[in-house]
């Protein structure tokens with residue numbers, strides 16, 4: 001049996017209306033309302049689109065933050081290009097693409113269609129989340145509302161964590177099971193059936209769509225000079241409904257986090273993300289560059305906060321148990337290394353393990369698989385040692401302070417609040 | 427710069443590559459190859475041998 005996700009897969013969420021992508025969505029997601037709001041879709045040639053996306057520094061919102069214009073440039077001028085919208089999230093803690101597709105599916109499609117036209121692509125593929133049939137239906141419905149004179153193909157991805165990895169999506173498109181395979185060339189050069197493929201996540205496409213409508217000046221009304229525009233975040237306190245918010249780059253994280261998160265460490269970037277202490281979190285601004293430089297990348301924009309008083313070690317351990325079970329089991333180091341990492345982490349959380357074993361295992365799985373799953377899992381494990389070493393040490397010296405709720409020897413410094421009922425929010 | 431790359435889903439971890447090129451290839455605790463950096467120019471022939479012995483065609487020389 002694969003361990004279940006500690007955060008419900010396809011869980012409920014609230015959406016806070018936002019300044020750009022999520023603006024004016026009260027009129028509903030239909031095509032007429034969308035056209036009323038944004039006007040007709042402008043026809044952009046490739047040079048214009050390249051210029052816009054370069055100047056607005058549009059970056060992938062699926063996790064890696066790769067510059068969109070670089071992909072587009074790589075695919076340009078090659079034969080029979082393909083455009084792919086990846087609307088699957090894979091990450092249980094993320095709901096932002098679901099929220100976006102529910103609220104503004106035509107902005108997503110506008111981005112893909114503009115790009116397909118600029119590239120001369122005749123095919124657009126939509127990859128729909130198997131775990132969220134309502135989202136899949138919303139995007140299918142929106143695609144049927146329009147006539148873009150393009151062939152639109154829909155595919156349903158499995159609800160597996162790694163199903164959203166780029167090569168897994170390409171496998172799915174090719175009619176094979178959606179497992180990652182080794183990529184010898186970038187998808188923009190040799191992707192779907194070896195054709196040049198611009199594959200981006202749903203939110204990225206919506207930014208391209210918005211930029212096509214507004215131009216750089218309009219798009220850059222939000223955000224900073226270096227990072228124009230907004231980005232979607234999923235803010236999740238475990239045991240509560242998640243909230244999807246659109247925030248401008250440069251916003252202070254503490255200003256957008258719910259009060260239940262204050263004072264708590266958080267997992268920035270979700271299950272493949274990094275732990276940060278509250279002190280760090282409170283000082284951070286939403287920025288792909290800054291957060292990457294700090295070694296705590298924003299990823300797909302998830303901020304996951306433990307339930308009040310929940311032990312972050314046990315939560316990490318449960319996440320890694322889940323992630324180990326999500327390994328597609330095809331690459332030896334991942335198949336063997338992730339379960340070993342999971343058991344090393346369980347031992348540390350139980351107060352009996354060794355941190356050097358954790359570090360060694362993290363090193364043994366990194367960059368040793370067909371996809372980024374082992375790397376993301378290793379990042380999570382390493383970040384625990386980097387950000388919460390005091391907490392880890394406390395476990396190794398005297399067990400879990402949260403679980404025991406007792407002194408670790410005087411004088412005691414409580415490293416995180418003690419819950420009324422241990423693991424009550426689980 | 428030439429490097430060896432492993433097609434991980436294809437690699438069965440039998441370690442034949444390590445036997446023919448132990449200077450660059452190590453095995454982890456599960457028997458899968460650990461590649462120790464790029465292939466030095468004077469060792470490219472050895473790297474080719476490693477590629478050739480792999481029963482599942484999981485090794486490739488990449489870069490130039």
Ligand code: SF4
Nearest residue numbers: 328330331334369371
């Ligand atoms: S690295 Fe792991 S998750 Fe990725 S393809 Fe290989 S076995 Fe599957």
Ligand code: SF4
Nearest residue numbers: 437438440441443480
């Ligand atoms: S010889 Fe091939 S299958 Fe065997 S360990 Fe080396 S790369 Fe893997």
